[in-house]
Amino acid sequence: MPMFDSVIEAYNHAVFDTDRDQALEVVHNAVAAGISPEEIVFQVVLPAMDQMIRSLEQEGGISLAQHYVAAQIADAVTSEMLTKFVNAPEIVGHVIMGTAEGDLHSLGKRIVTGTLKARMIEVTDLGVNVAPERFVEEALAHDAPIIAISAMMVHTARGERGCKRVRDILDEQHLGGKIKIIVGGAPYRFDPDLYWSVGADAWAEDGVSAGKVIADMLAKEHS
């Protein structure tokens, strides 16, 4: 449908340009023209994020700010559209999210949370400076199969009270098969092998990609 294609293109353009107001205008005009709220989320917002990931893989040129704004737009559009869905969407999974103990950097976590909402993945955000024990307690309390740990500093990414300890607790309680860990943050970009050495199951290079990695992990879980 030509109109639908033009909506996707206009929305993508606004997102890449970090223009939230323009992106929201595109969405509102599209809804007014008859595109359903469900189509907006699943056929505009999600493909835009996937396009961003493809651009990153092909050109390596998407900035942190573009990830941040894309996630904020996705969050805002999804929140608004969800109130207009004909049927409540199926939640595809639950993630426990926080920064590693000692780490107070919250931007990465915020980007990932925004992208997950559009993917119908529920997030329990534990905030910053989260004790490893709490990650596991909350995962069990919410029956969440994924713990996502953000760490922006080398000592919080590699430290004994970060992902390593979460892994130890999961292993001690024989939960490794039930709960997976994903990590992200600058140190993992500098050393892409770091994730496995701290006991994580996966890592993502940036916030928008993290949404897809988590969605893929949940899909694998359900298959």
Next chain:
Amino acid sequence: MTTGVERLTAAVTGKPADRIPVFCNMFDQGARELNMSLKDYYSKGEYVAEAQLWMRDRFGYDNVWSVFYAGKEAELFGSHTMRFAPDGPPNVEDFVIQSDADISQLEVPTNILNHPGFQEQRTCMDILAREAKGKHVICAYVTGSMSLAPLLMGMDKWMELLFLGDPGLREEMLAKSHEFLVEEAMAYRELGADLIVYTNPLGSTDFVPMKFFLEHSLPWIEKDMQAIGTEGVVYYGGGARINSIIDATRERTGIGIWYLSPLDDLAEGKRIVGAKNLTCGGINDIKLMGWSKYEIRQEVKRLLAEGMPGGPYLFGTGMVPYNVPDESIAIMLEAVYEHGRLNGDTSL
């Protein structure tokens, strides 16, 4: 014996030297050197200066630093709580800007040289100037106008203000950051800093899109440089890549020293910087933590092969993490000293 200052001068002016200049940027390691906690270590300028001089003497590289930790700049604005760790730099725990209204009320510290919050850095600089001036390159660290706000409000709030917020408020924040940068850079120069490392992650396309860089980041870099002058200024992305912004920034500012990220393509960066300016940087010191002796030596050789041809090159680390073993540092430096020899004076 050739000094670090002579090696750097030779690199910048194209004169002969025994080897390329080598910067090893160790900060938190000073606490280990003096066998004290990071919190105690950073409490006194004497400790920082002493450890910087000891580490330089022990390893033989060419620079010393007056840096404590990045949050020191936030302390000058009134931030009181740093969260110290046993094995890494402290986090700013209380941001002085919590709301938009705080930006308008933010008071930029003036007369930094006599500011109570600057006295330990001043003591450190005084010692370094007395002990190292003219021998080892004395480096000071300042944060570019576009990149100071995250220390005062957190990165999320700054991103929000930059891209989704009130442009007037953004400019007000940037103007105050600029005012501070000028005060701080001038203070370090007056105290004897040889190089001002201008750190600007938000002047990298890893952080902001190129369009935003050209429209917003670059004009503020230009303004910063017009105010402080480019002599002895090193452009550093704080670990973020800078290859894509070098041409435009050099054209508009005249900055002549470029400190690349380990994630930059060094050969490409060297081509962009060219023979007339100094290319710095190289090793990925996060990976250094886990590399074997063989891997370290191979990586050093690879970097020197890319960095040394076609103009001056300074081998450097990023900000070496606390837990990188001394042995790895020594292996890295030995390899640089061996393979970084030049055809000038070889009285190493």
